[in-house]
Amino acid sequence: MPRESQDDDELIGCYERKIDPKGRVSIPSVLKNGDQRFIVSIKGDHLEVIPHSKWHELAKERLSQSDSSSPGVIRKWLGQSFASNTDPQGRIRLTEDCLKIIRSNGDHVIFIGLNDKIEIWSPKKWKKILAANS
DSSP states (O other): OOOOOOOSOOEEEEEEBBBOOSSEEEEHHHHHHTTTEEEEEEEEEEEEEEHHHHHHHHHHHHHHHSSSHHHHHHHHHHHHHHEEOOOOSSSSHHHHHHHHHHSSSEEEEEEEEEEEEEEEOOHHHHHHHHHOOO
């Protein structure tokens, strides 16, 4: 796994974290990049976490690229999104719906940095993706 610091503002790398009994998970410090507020969205079989500082730009881009004949897609995406501030320990609280998606057989999750956003996967699903793309 990558080191916990980097020199630029790109959100990159793969990190494993544990969900605590209250449904909180610590965002790796290298992926926070100074942000304390995040928008969390359900994206099928994983979660997407967007730093609030990048949210408006990404939302505007997605809305402009969306098919105006299918407002249900945008409605579902925005309707399943919520804002979450980090607590003093750098954790965000996840909803029960989010936890159902990313918990497989335990309380560990995988954070993936994708340059301008973060994904959270169950380890089991992440391993399948890696195997399929090998």
